[in-house]
Amino acid sequence: xxxxxxxxxxxxxxxxxxxxxxxxxxxxxxxxxxxxxxxxxxxxxxxxxxxxxxxxxxxxxxxxxxxxxxxxxxxxxxxxxxxxxxxxxxxxxxxxxxxxxxxxxxxxxxxxxxxxxxxxxxxxxxxxxxxxxxxxxxxxxxxxxxxxxxxxxxxxxxxxxxxxxxxxxxxxxxxxxxxxxxxxxxxxxxxxxxxxxxxxxxxxxxxxxxxxxxxxxxxxxxxxxxxxxxxxxxxxxxxxxxxxxxxxxxxxxxxxxxxxxxxxxxxxxxxxxxxxxxxxxxxxxxxxxxxxxxxxxxxxxxxxxxxxxxxxxxxxxxxxxxxxxxxxxxxxxxxxxxxxxxxxxxxxxxxxxxxxxxxxxxxxxxxxxxxxxxxxxxxxxxxxxxxxxxxxxxxxxxxxxxxxxxxxxxxxxxxxxxxxxxxxxxxxxxxxxxxxxxxxxxxxxxxxxxxxxxxxxxxxxxxxxxxxxxxxxxxx
Amino acid sequence: xxxxxxxxxxxxxxxxxxxxxxxxxxxxxxxxxxxxxxxxxxxxxxxxxxxxxxxxxxxxxxxxxxxxxxxxxxxxxxxxxxxxxxxxxxxxxxxxxxxxxxxxxxxxxxxxxxxxxxxxxxxxxxxxxxxxxxxxxxxxxxxxxxxxxxxxxxxxxxxxxxxxxxxxxxxxxxxxxxxxxxxxxxxxxxxxxxxxxxxxxxxxxxxx
Numbered sequence: 001x002x003x004x005x006x007x008x009x010x011x012x013x014x015x016x017x018x019x020x021x022x023x024x025x026x027x028x029x030x031x032x033x034x035x036x037x038x039x040x041x042x043x044x045x046x047x048x049x050x051x052x053x054x055x056x057x058x059x060x061x062x063x064x065x066x067x068x069x070x071x072x073x074x075x076x077x078x079x080x081x082x083x084x085x086x087x088x089x090x091x092x093x094x095x096x097x098x099x100x101x102x103x104x105x106x107x108x109x110x111x112x113x114x115x116x117x118x119x120x121x122x123x124x125x126x127x128x129x130x131x132x133x134x135x136x137x138x139x140x141x142x143x144x145x146x147x148x149x150x151x152x153x154x155x156x157x158x159x160x161x162x163x164x165x166x167x168x169x170x171x172x173x174x175x176x177x178x179x180x181x182x183x184x185x186x187x188x189x190x191x192x193x194x195x196x197x198x199x200x201x202x203x204x205x206x207x208x209x210x211x212x213x214x215x216x217x218x219x220x221x222x223x224x225x226x227x228x229x230x231x232x233x234x235x236x237x238x239x240x241x242x243x244x245x246x247x248x249x250x251x252x253x254x255x256x257x258x259x260x261x262x263x264x265x266x267x268x269x270x271x272x273x274x275x276x277x278x279x280x281x282x283x284x285x286x287x288x289x290x291x292x293x294x295x296x297x298x299x300x301x302x303x304x305x306x307x308x309x310x311x312x313x314x315x316x317x318x319x320x321x322x323x324x325x326x327x328x329x330x331x332x333x334x335x336x337x338x339x340x341x342x343x344x345x346x347x348x349x350x351x352x353x354x355x356x357x358x359x360x361x362x363x364x365x366x367x368x369x370x371x372x373x374x375x376x377x378x379x380x381x382x383x384x385x386x387x388x389x390x391x392x393x394x395x396x397x398x399x400x401x402x403x404x405x406x407x408x409x410x411x412x413x414x415x416x417x418x419x420x421x422x423x424x425x426x427x428x429x430x431x432x433x434x435x436x437x438x439x440x441x442x443x444x445x446x447x448x449x450x451x452x453x454x455x456x457x458x459x460x461x462x463x464x465x466x467x468x469x470x471x472x473x474x475x476x
Numbered sequence: 477x478x479x480x481x482x483x484x485x486x487x488x489x490x491x492x493x494x495x496x497x498x499x500x501x502x503x504x505x506x507x508x509x510x511x512x513x514x515x516x517x518x519x520x521x522x523x524x525x526x527x528x529x530x531x532x533x534x535x536x537x538x539x540x541x542x543x544x545x546x547x548x549x550x551x552x553x554x555x556x557x558x559x560x561x562x563x564x565x566x567x568x569x570x571x572x573x574x575x576x577x578x579x580x581x582x583x584x585x586x587x588x589x590x591x592x593x594x595x596x597x598x599x600x601x602x603x604x605x606x607x608x609x610x611x612x613x614x615x616x617x618x619x620x621x622x623x624x625x626x627x628x629x630x631x632x633x634x635x636x637x638x639x640x641x642x643x644x645x646x647x648x649x650x651x652x653x654x655x656x657x658x659x660x661x662x663x664x665x666x667x668x669x670x671x672x673x674x675x676x677x678x679x680x681x682x683x684x
């Protein structure tokens with residue numbers, strides 16, 4: 001079509017190679033990121049110690065890993081369905097996915113933490129956990145400080161509000177009385193439920209799995225990126241065909257492993273709790289944040305003079321549809337997780353939400369009120385407000401408004417990650433400088449890596465057989 | 477189709493033939509060979525200020541909306557209203573059936589019933605949201621489908637264009653610009669000369 005040809009010719013003159021300044025920018029971002037993470041460590045040592053730092057780091061890590069993995073998803077799914085429109089923007093998710101090996105390296109502090117034997121982040125990783133005795137139900141009640149007691153017995157609220165504080169000592173005492181099982185001093189109580197899960201959740205097996213996940217994700221990502229780059233010189237259309245074929249089994253495997261990675265890395269922060277939908281919950285936020293990042297990177301590149309005629313309003317519109325769809329998908333999954341747990345009303349699972357402030361008990365509210373506000377902020381800021389905001393096509397086709405919502409989603413994805421990780425630090429609201437510094441630090445390291453990745457190849461595939469289709473793409 | 481043409485033998489007389497005074501021209505139809513030509517023709521007709529006209533093609537043409545000057549449809553607003561109706565309807569339904577004892581007028585046996593489920597309050601929003609979600613989706617989808625049909629005046633069982641032998645190729649390899657005679661600016665000779673300037677493959681008056 002005439003319009004398409006015109007677009008194609010204009011796009012051929014686009015600036016496609018990031019200037020040398022980008023290398024400097026990447027270095028600055030990396031250094032700032034590392035400094036911020038160290039600052040987080042420093043601040044943590046004066047308020048809460050290493051345990052606080054590990055939780056703050058985990059929050060930032062959950063954030064950047066989700067975006068990096070989202071890039072891999074974008075590559076897999078678009079090859080899988082043979083999408084044409086996205087070719088012009090594909091280098092951005094490629095750059096995001098290209099940081100997955102770095103994500104593997106950034107997981108090292110978590111592995112170190114798991115091997116330290118203190119259970120700072122993962123209670124199951126303690127060398128000698130306090131091992132309570134008693135009946136199974138009794139044990140559950142001990143370890144699940146919020147909710148279950150009132151659910152079971154309906155006791156007066158004030159009788160167990162003290163239990164929160166008394167619990168560790170109380171349970172540790174249980175442990176030391178126990179037949180010869182000596183808990184390490186300061187060890188956290190671990191329920192019988194968790195003791196049973198230690199076949200799966202133990203430092204050796206866990207570390208093995210983490211290494212396996214990251215090697216696998218990295219190999220898949222690098223395979224797709226290398227092939228795509230190779231096509232830049234050869235223009236070989238069989239490369240696209242082979243990747244289309246490879247995408248089918250690899251999508252399946254990658255997603256099964258991603259669910260397990262989410263269980264191992266984040267759900268096991270509380271080894272008692274389980275939710276089979278948790279992997280998808282993390283995945284939904286991951287894709288949404290990745291799309292938001294892609295929109296912002298594309299807009300920044302275009303404002304810096306790159307890809308002027310390669311990425312059009314039509315591409316932004318489609319990215320906006322993704323942003324809208326996965327904003328709602330996140331809400332759908334988050335609500336599904338909440339509703340099933342709320343409906344079943346099983347103490348072993350409801351307390352996870354109670355810890356996050358989803359409670360009407362006045363005593364608990366006093367301690368957890370901060371998380372109540374946080375949870376409501378998620379409901380409105382992560383779902384209802386952006387849903388209404390992104391509904392209109394005019395919003396998606398207007399660059400300024402789309403960027404606004406992309407930034408909004410990225411901010412509330414951080415709110416979500418804090419909500420997932422930080423209530424596990426201790427019972428009560430914890431959010432402050434260490435978390436902010438860790439988030440910014442890991443975002444710095446991640447962004448630096450992405451910029452460095454972007455400098456390594458043309459900013460859009462130059463000889464992909466579907467490129468003309470993508471450049472000529474129109475929604476209507 | 478062929479019988480219809482046989483019954484109206486004058487219907488496919490082309491402009492160039494002198495067929496004498498014709499009964500009631502329903503539309504003037506110009507035939508084009510490719511997308512570029514029909515896009516150009518569409519822009520010309522749009523700029524001439526016509527409102528009751530259409531472009532027919534074997535496949536969707538990107539950018540035709542702009543070339544024809546078609547305004548944004550009102551359908552999204554209808555769907556929004558349908559969705560909100562579904563949302564509030566679902567809310568009302570769940571409240572009435574589960575959290576009230578209000579009887580239905582004239583139907584003594586039908587009334588809301590407060591059914592206790594796993595100790596939850598009878599009025600629990602979390603339990604109602606799946607129902608509200610489904611009714612929202614249902615009414616949005618029904619509004620989208622039927623709204624689209626109504627706005628497009630579908631289903632349309634009869635169109636004078638069906639009588640044209642040439643028009644059959646619209647499902648194969650030909651593109652048509654058709655100006656309806658009910659257009660307020662329609663003037664047979666002016667329309668004919670305007671379309672003639674666009675170098676169509678053929679020009680045909682379609683009669684009803």
